[in-house]
Amino acid sequence: MTHPTATAAPARPEPRTLSLQGALNLALDELLAEDDDVLVLGEDVGTLGGVFRVTNGLAAARGSDRVFDTPLAESGILGMSIGLAMAGFRPVPEVQFDGFSYPAMNQIVTQLGRMHYRSRGALPMPVTLRVPSFGGIRAPEMHGESLEAVFAHVPGLKVVSPADPQQAYTLLKTAVRMNDPVIFMEPKSRYWQKGPVVTEADAAAAPGSESTATPWGARVARAGRHLTLVAWGAMVARCLQVAELAAEDGVDIEVLDLRWLKPIDADALAASVARTRRAVVVHEAPLTAGLGAEVAQLVTERCFATLKAPVERVTGFDVPYPSGELEDEYVPSVDRILFGIQRVLEYQRG
Incomplete structure (x- = not known):
């Protein structure tokens, strides 16, 4: 047989x-x-x-x-x-x-x-x-x-x-x-x-195997428990770097790569912040009327009852984007993002 x-x-x-x-x-x-x-x-x-x-x-x-x-x-x-x-x-x-x-x-x-x-x-x-x-x-x-x-x-x-x-x-x-x-x-x-x-x-060539990631919506670039960093483009890599440094102090950061800036994946955004209950949005554009304001409002609408602190924004400044010699002062740095995280983690309701 x-x-x-x-x-x-x-x-x-x-x-x-x-x-x-x-x-x-x-x-x-x-x-x-x-x-x-x-x-x-x-x-x-x-x-x-x-x-x-x-x-x-x-x-x-x-x-x-x-x-x-x-x-x-x-x-x-x-x-x-x-x-x-x-x-x-x-x-x-x-x-x-x-x-x-x-x-x-x-x-x-x-x-x-x-x-x-x-x-x-x-x-x-x-x-x-x-x-x-x-x-x-x-x-x-x-x-x-x-x-x-x-x-x-x-x-x-x-x-x-x-x-x-x-x-x-x-x-x-x-x-x-x-x-x-x-x-x-x-x-x-x-x-x-x-x-x-x-x-x-x-x-x-390999049906049923792991394939390319879904092209729609946001993606969790790094899972975490204590706070969600929301970013896109070049700032995702910087936020991942920040998350590794924060982990050395016992702070477990989730990094959400928004990817689609319109339409924003509000469901994935809310799901991440619902897990961590804190959020910091990072982008290079000026603060006023930047996309971080839209992200922060979506988080507030979806997660208000569970947020432990207001949503923090770490951004560029309200000045024209500078030329090369001043760029490091303008673009959100590792230290500025860490300070933003610290402000959210230390927030105490009055």
Whole structure:
């Protein structure tokens, strides 16, 4: 009597190690390969491969009619992208730096965010605007901004910011495949950060194995019990660093990577704070009317009865984003975040 040969369980895909910049490059290459309607355009994205080399090699591999340079005119880049979307394409424009998006605000607010609504659904806007964002590279003025609250306030737009290479790969592919306009804010100080990336092809090769993380909502980057740090983009790595230091003093910090800044995953936010009963929000943008205020209000609405202290915000200051020599004084530092945590933990109701 013979026994049937046991079927081996599918092996988990072995993650490859990529920089965040490399993960974005791979995602764009795969998107261009799978859909002829995907176009990549912007200043120097073609021959040069982008100022941060995110599009390096794509024009040579996919053709100059799919990946191409534009004039140095951000309003023109967005206007062209909106027209391409109306014609049935799926454009992925890039502005070289966050501060350069200001000249395109008319197109972003009055056309990109409104066209689908204005046309009663007849004209979807599958445009993913890639914006190298935030500080941390000691750049000149206008080369380091934090505009998430500006974009999130515009009806019709979705806003997302990855924190590591896996998130960059997964979230960019998700954004480009959507029929809604997405502002994709890339943390430029993290472009060279390396980490494991499980690609869609790797995951598909081993059905039933651990695959790429869900692309929707917030994610718990580090579980904890005593307090929730809420952050996005480059500040997630800093908050993880803070959590490790706090653990040396017996303080167990949960780090929630918000990822989607519009829509905000209020359920995940409330679930995290319900566990820890304290929250600190960290972002690089100025304090007043920053996205941290929206996060704090959502926490208050959902968790008021169980909060042990008011929600604290650790942010940039109410001044223009400074140039490189003053950046360390402006961007939330490890010490400033630790002081914010201390204030919340020591809070006593009157």
